Amino acid sequence: MIKRLLRTQLDNFATFLTPLQLHVAKRFTDFRSLCADKDNNMLRQMKGMCPQPTLPYLWFLSLYVLLSLTVTAQPLEHDVMSEKGLLVDDIQQGSLITVDTLGHERVSLPMVTEVSMQVSGWTNRVLVRHEFYNAQPLWLNGEYVFPLPNSAAVDGLKLIIGDRVIEGEIKPKQTAKALFNAAQKAGKKASLLQQIRPNLFSAKVANLAPGETLIVQLNYQQQVDYEQGQFSLRFPMVAAPRYQPGSVRSSTAFALANQGESQHVNYAAPVDTAISDENNTESKPFNRVDIDIQLDAGMPINDIDSPYHQVVVSHQTDNKAHISLTAAKANSDFVLNWRPQVGHAPTVATFSQQGKSYPNAGSGKSSYKHSANTQYALMMLMPPKASNIKAVGTARELILVIDTSGSMSGEALEQAKAAIIYALEGLDSHDSFNVLQFNSQVYAFSEQSVKANTRNVAMAKSYVGNLYADGGTEMALALNKALVQPMGQAAPGLGLRQVMFVTDGAVGNEAQLFNQIRNQLQRSRLFTVGIGSAPNSHFMERAAEFGRGTYTYIGKQSEVKSKMVAMLDKLQQPTVTDVELRFADGTVPDYWPATIPDLYAHEPVMVAIKLTDFDDRQLVVSGKLAGQLWQQPVLIATDSSAKGLDLIWARKKIAALELSKERANRDRIEANITAISLNYHVMSAYTSLVAIDKTPVRSKGVTPTDARVVPHTPKGWQRLPQTATSSVAFMLFGAVLLGLSLLYGLSFYRGSSKRHPLKRAKLKQNQQRHMAKDCV
Numbered sequence: 001m002i003k004r005l006l007r008t009q010l011d012n013f014a015t016f017l018t019p020l021q022l023h024v025a026k027r028f029t030d031f032r033s034l035c036a037d038k039d040n041n042m043l044r045q046m047k048g049m050c051p052q053p054t055l056p057y058l059w060f061l062s063l064y065v066l067l068s069l070t071v072t073a074q075p076l077e078h079d080v081m082s083e084k085g086l087l088v089d090d091i092q093q094g095s096l097i098t099v100d101t102l103g104h105e106r107v108s109l110p111m112v113t114e115v116s117m118q119v120s121g122w123t124n125r126v127l128v129r130h131e132f133y134n135a136q137p138l139w140l141n142g143e144y145v146f147p148l149p150n151s152a153a154v155d156g157l158k159l160i161i162g163d164r165v166i167e168g169e170i171k172p173k174q175t176a177k178a179l180f181n182a183a184q185k186a187g188k189k190a191s192l193l194q195q196i197r198p199n200l201f202s203a204k205v206a207n208l209a210p211g212e213t214l215i216v217q218l219n220y221q222q223q224v225d226y227e228q229g230q231f232s233l234r235f236p237m238v239a240a241p242r243y244q245p246g247s248v249r250s251s252t253a254f255a256l257a258n259q260g261e262s263q264h265v266n267y268a269a270p271v272d273t274a275i276s277d278e279n280n281t282e283s284k285p286f287n288r289v290d291i292d293i294q295l296d297a298g299m300p301i302n303d304i305d306s307p308y309h310q311v312v313v314s315h316q317t318d319n320k321a322h323i324s325l326t327a328a329k330a331n332s333d334f335v336l337n338w339r340p341q342v343g344h345a346p347t348v349a350t351f352s353q354q355g356k357s358y359p360n361a362g363s364g365k366s367s368y369k370h371s372a373n374t375q376y377a378l379m380m381l382m383p384p385k386a387s388n389i390k391a392v393g394t395a396r397e398l399i400l401v402i403d404t405s406g407s408m409s410g411e412a413l414e415q416a417k418a419a420i421i422y423a424l425e426g427l428d429s430h431d432s433f434n435v436l437q438f439n440s441q442v443y444a445f446s447e448q449s450v451k452a453n454t455r456n457v458a459m460a461k462s463y464v465g466n467l468y469a470d471g472g473t474e475m476a477l478a479l480n481k482a483l484v485q486p487m488g489q490a491a492p493g494l495g496l497r498q499v500m501f502v503t504d505g506a507v508g509n510e511a512q513l514f515n516q517i518r519n520q521l522q523r524s525r526l527f528t529v530g531i532g533s534a535p536n537s538h539f540m541e542r543a544a545e546f547g548r549g550t551y552t553y554i555g556k557q558s559e560v561k562s563k564m565v566a567m568l569d570k571l572q573q574p575t576v577t578d579v580e581l582r583f584a585d586g587t588v589p590d591y592w593p594a595t596i597p598d599l600y601a602h603e604p605v606m607v608a609i610k611l612t613d614f615d616d617r618q619l620v621v622s623g624k625l626a627g628q629l630w631q632q633p634v635l636i637a638t639d640s641s642a643k644g645l646d647l648i649w650a651r652k653k654i655a656a657l658e659l660s661k662e663r664a665n666r667d668r669i670e671a672n673i674t675a676i677s678l679n680y681h682v683m684s685a686y687t688s689l690v691a692i693d694k695t696p697v698r699s700k701g702v703t704p705t706d707a708r709v710v711p712h713t714p715k716g717w718q719r720l721p722q723t724a725t726s727s728v729a730f731m732l733f734g735a736v737l738l739g740l741s742l743l744y745g746l747s748f749y750r751g752s753s754k755r756h757p758l759k760r761a762k763l764k765q766n767q768q769r770h771m772a773k774d775c776v
Helices: 002-036 041-046 054-072 173-185 253-258 411-425 454-465 475-484 510-520 537-546 557-572 645-659 666-680 727-753 757-775
Strands: 096-099 105-108 112-120 123-133 140-147 153-161 164-167 169-172 188-197 200-208 213-223 225-227 230-235 288-296 301-305 312-315 320-329 334-340 349-354 375-381 397-403 432-438 442-444 497-503 524-531 551-554 576-583 590-592 605-611 618-625 628-635 687-696 705-709
Touching (some): 123 200, 153 687, 164 188, 164 687, 169 173, 169 666, 173 188, 173 200, 200 213, 301 320, 320 334, 349 645, 375 576, 397 411, 397 475, 411 497, 411 524, 411 557, 432 454, 432 475, 442 475, 475 510, 475 524, 524 537, 551 557, 576 605, 605 645, 645 666, 666 687
Parallel strands (some): 112 288, 140 705, 397 497, 497 524, 524 551
Antiparallel strands (some): 096 705, 123 213, 140 200, 169 687, 188 200, 188 687, 225 230, 230 334, 288 320, 312 320, 349 375, 375 605, 432 442, 576 618, 590 605, 618 628
16 A cells, blocks of 8 residues: 555656646746847846856756656556556456446456367367456446467357357457447447457456356467477466557557557556565465366377476376366466477378368358368478488577566576577687677677687676666667678678577567568578567567577576577578478469478478368478478378368468558558458457347446456566666756756855955946846
């Protein structure tokens, strides 16, 4: 309570200072105008009362700097808002808070958040169930925001209230919103599911009666990851706040975000209204998540592990297991890994599905033509084994970029520094390197890359060891410096530069950064390394895709060595570039992503394919390996029993189209994405799922109360840094200026008081004459 009261007083003080700051600036301008007006009668009457310009300029400058930076130092807590005042960009796995007519907040935590997963081979079918209980004597309209995996194809919504089950329908976003608003106004129970970002969703509920329990249930499909001989899946439980360079306080930011734009503000998490992990005890409430996983790997399993949570594993057969997590705190991402037994790791894998998951979706006005025999496949493109490749001993240039912004403070920065140091230790003497750190500015270890000799590496390690977190996340400056700087000393003619980017990705201007990477990449390759308990996986994965590199996630200190060793080994192995997929006759199938990433050792690429009745089932994968042509035939299986592959194909195509959107093709891309979304019943930035009960339940004379969300702060985060400015330094600078101006004025007073009265009078007359002359 004391902490919240202090923050409230600081906010009130900042609100008071803003008009005061403007008043000081206005008086300063009026003063300068008065002294600059030679014909002003009031100035003549002052008879020398206009003081020396130096003193007021110093005083006004000092006061203005102090006031402006005091205001800037306050956290921006209400910048990105919906129509209901909901903080959408700073909300994590949520709980409802009701506000009564007197303005008193009452927390209504979720009774249960349950996640059920059915893993079958390479796909994962997920059901997420949020259960809320309205304990207030008020009717409730609620909204909460939650993260999902970046690749999740959300295709189902159910609203369950008592014994009523209301199925959601997919509609164009504006249509769905209009239907929901009409139902809410009419007193009907309704739910609206919208995509804010590819990995961030918003759910609204309308007209929850006092004492009622509300269940919002959604479904999504995703493919599991495979790297270094290990399968993995991720379920995000927290979305960290994000930094927007050149923050613009705009009430339209939420609307732009709903249109697929990347409009977010500087770090603005409501940390004082969040459920903090500091001094948290078991008796205090927290947002809990239960996860239940039924794993059918399709091959003998050697071991199962969850690196960041304690899970209970029950092996059922060699191929199957049951995994459960109970009452987990929703402040860090959940990750599950499983490794097949030796000799059973996949080499080339294809899975297929006949027909669509939603056969009736898109019927009517759809321009898409589907056949019941249309086949959807998921193909794993595996790089050739290293033993079959002749090593090429060429020099390489490695640019190591580390994020030292305020959001990286604490354990995240220590992990990042350890990762950079491991990378430095893995360099060969014929390599070249450079180290860049960025926050509000970019700082380089060297003006250009240097040789990786013992002396330079030792100096770089010392440089990294002294880094600390402070400032904003101006990632565009760092990318520009890393991708366009001249080639290094070791190999001026080297054709390939590898850029390793270590960050938590806590930025809101992803679209701008993606375009920058695409335009500046040239012959470089960008490898992203995610740090912390809740990195921005959407940015990290897509940036690596644009940069034709890979993404590595490090969630705790003990993982740094093993994951960096694996990554550096991957970078040293030959790579298959310019990968293409075609039929045997040379025609190109409908596959996504259309630009296939480079194939790195031990890290296959999954491609989703759509095949018609007339397409051949024999495909050829080709590329360049060590400067020579490489190709491999692949046969699409026709007897697979996989499910949901059409949803994965549609989600990959939507993601690729979204990334290709520019000002010139915006309308065409949005129309194409909307058509795909409606025809496959998959959520997008331009469609929503809406569920509406037909019977009104709230009387017209009753006004419902709106609800908002309270988050957990991400695990390991310290108090949210105010990284928009270097406020402390500027405030000190303003204080010094103010002190100097006071000393300067005092020196005139003390000097004049020691002189003879007659001399002092004559001196005063001369000073008035000179000051009047200065004023005019």
